[in-house]
Amino acid sequence: SQQGEEDPQALSIQEGENATMNCSYKTSINNLQWYRQNSGRGLVHLILIRSNEREKHSGRLRVTLDTSKKSSSLLITASRAADTASYFCATPPYSGAGSYQLTFGKGTKLSVIP
Amino acid sequence: KAGVTQTPRYLIKTRGQQVTLSCSPISGHRSVSWYQQTPGQGLQFLFEYFSETQRNKGNFPGRFSGRQFSNSRSEMNVSTLELGDSALYLCASRERGEGYGYTFGSGTRLTVV
Numbered sequence: 001s002q003q004g005e006e007d008p009q010a011l012s013i014q015e016g017e018n019a020t021m022n023c024s025y026k027t028s029i030n031n032l033q034w035y036r037q038n039s040g041r042g043l044v045h046l047i048l049i050r051s052n053e054r055e056k057h058s059g060r061l062r063v064t065l066d067t068s069k070k071s072s073s074l075l076i077t078a079s080r081a082a083d084t085a086s087y088f089c090a091t092p093p094y095s096g097a098g099s100y101q102l103t104f105g106k107g108t109k110l111s112v113i114p
Numbered sequence: 115k116a117g118v119t120q121t122p123r124y125l126i127k128t129r130g131q132q133v134t135l136s137c138s139p140i141s142g143h144r145s146v147s148w149y150q151q152t153p154g155q156g157l158q159f160l161f162e163y164f165s166e167t168q169r170n171k172g173n174f175p176g177r178f179s180g181r182q183f184s185n186s187r188s189e190m191n192v193s194t195l196e197l198g199d200s201a202l203y204l205c206a207s208r209e210r211g212e213g214y215g216y217t218f219g220s221g222t223r224l225t226v227v
Contacts, residue, residue, distance in 0.1 A: 033215045040223070042118075042204055045215035088157065100208070101147060101170050102216065104157035 005105045006089055012111040019076040021108040023089030024069075030092060032065060032072050033102070037086045046074075046087075079112045086110070116140065118219035120205050126225045132193040135222045139186050139207030146188040147216065148180060151202040160203075163188055164210075195226045 007022045025032065031050045035043040049056045049065045049072065056063045062075040076083055086109045090102040119138040127133050139146050148160040159172040163182035180190040186207070192199055202223050206216035 030212060035215075035218075040202065040221075042120075042218035042220045043206075043216075045217060048213060048215050050213070100145060101159045101162050101172070102149075103159070104149075106156050 006087065006108040008108060009106065010109045010111070012113065013079055015079060015081055015112055015114050017079055019079050019083070019110055019112070021074045021087050021110070023072045023074070023105060025072075025089070025091055026070065029067070032063075033090045033092075034061075034063060034072075034074050035088045035090060035104075037088065037107070039085075043088065076110075079110075081112050081114045084110060084112045118205055118207050118217050120203075120219035120222050122222060123220065124223045124225075126227060127195050129195055129197060129226055131195050132191060133195060133224060134189055134191045135203055135205075135224075137188045137190075137205030137207075137219060139188070139205075140217055143207035143209055143217075144186050145208050145210060146182055146186060147206050147208075148188070148190050149204045149206065150174075151204060151221075152200075157204075160190065192224075197226050200224060200226045 005024050013019050029051055031048050033048045034046040036046055037043045047058050047063050049063050060077045065072045086107040088104050088107045090104045092100050121136045145164045147162040149157050150160055151157045161180040162170045166182045177193045182188045202221045204218050204221045206218040208214045208216045
């Protein structure tokens with residue numbers, strides 16, 4: 001089963017609007033990561049938030065983490081057509097020892113209409 | 115730094131054949147992982163290597179194998195290809211340590227006919 005589940009599955013907005021995507025996970029985490037994937041290409045690492053952090057910013061991206069609710073959100077402000085992509089949250093195993101495999105959700109497909 | 119390089123980008127194979135995919139990680143990255151992405155199953159973990167040792171393997175049949183060389187380059191092999199193996203295969207590398215995410219290659223699109 002998936003560790004992370006993104007919501008909504010698809011989101012369509014106008015250029016200039018803000019886009020918010022949510023991620024819920026099931027087990028304890030050390031960190032949570034967000035990735036972007038343009039159609040048929042590799043994933044791009046956007047931001048990593050540690051379990052002891054509540055909010056993190058990177059350019060137009062804002063990520064929040066609520067470990068009590070086992071959820072995270074990704075906010076993209078002032079969206080652009082180039083932000084059109086699928087967005088995934090991912091978590092490594094909690095123990096952190098040895099393996100660092102990521103478990104991905106199904107992703108949110110964001111369409112930004114010019 | 116050059117990114118993660120995967121070759122080939124596209125591949126068409128016939129059922130029953132075998133295939134080898136190659137991945138060159140970012141210079142200095144010793145951790146390399148492979149993922150399979152399909153529309154139905156999404157992103158699924160295949161293998162993880164660190165310093166030529168397989169640290170973990172995902173829930174895939176033995177037809178899927180991999181290895182890592184002393185220069186951290188990695189290969190994965192799929193034998194006796196099935197139609198269901200058609201997918202985007204992604205390789206990723208990272209620096210060691212807790213606070214680093216993965217850098218992914220552009221992937222190899224495998225089509226089995």
